Amino acid sequence: MPLLGLVFAASLAGFCALSLAMDRHSEDVFGRGHTPGAWRQWLQLGGTALLCLSLWASLEAAGGSVGWVLWLGALTAAALATVGLLSGLPHRFHWIASAAGGVAFLSLLFCL
Structure with missing residues (x-):
C-alpha cells in the first residue's frame, strides 16, 4: 500500500x-520578477527523477x-491536481509541492 502513495506523491x-x-508558473507562485534562474536545471532534474521514481x-x-496503466493514471491525476493548484491556490503551491515531496520521501523510506 505505501507504494501506491509513493506513485501519486x-x-x-x-x-x-x-x-x-x-518562468510563468514561477512568477504566478512567487510574484512578478521571480524566475527560477539558476534553480531551473535542478528543478527539471528533480522533477524528472520524481517521475521516474513514480514509474518504478x-x-x-x-x-x-x-503497472504502466497505474502510472499513466497517476500521471493524469497528478497533472490535473497541479493545474488545479496553479489556478486555484498559487500562493500555497510551493507548500503543497513540498508536502508531496516529503510524503514521497517518507513512503520511499517505508518501502525500503
Missing part, C-alpha cells in the same frame, strides 16, 4: 517541480502490465 511533486522550472513504484506495486 512522487508524480505530484515531480509535476510541481517541472512547473516551477517555468508503480511497476513494483502492480507488475509489468498493470
Whole structure:
C-alpha cells in the first residue's frame, strides 16, 4: 500500500517541480520578477527523477502490465491536481509541492 502513495506523491511533486522550472508558473507562485534562474536545471532534474521514481513504484506495486496503466493514471491525476493548484491556490503551491515531496520521501523510506 505505501507504494501506491509513493506513485501519486512522487508524480505530484515531480509535476510541481517541472512547473516551477517555468518562468510563468514561477512568477504566478512567487510574484512578478521571480524566475527560477539558476534553480531551473535542478528543478527539471528533480522533477524528472520524481517521475521516474513514480514509474518504478508503480511497476513494483502492480507488475509489468498493470503497472504502466497505474502510472499513466497517476500521471493524469497528478497533472490535473497541479493545474488545479496553479489556478486555484498559487500562493500555497510551493507548500503543497513540498508536502508531496516529503510524503514521497517518507513512503520511499517505508518501502525500503
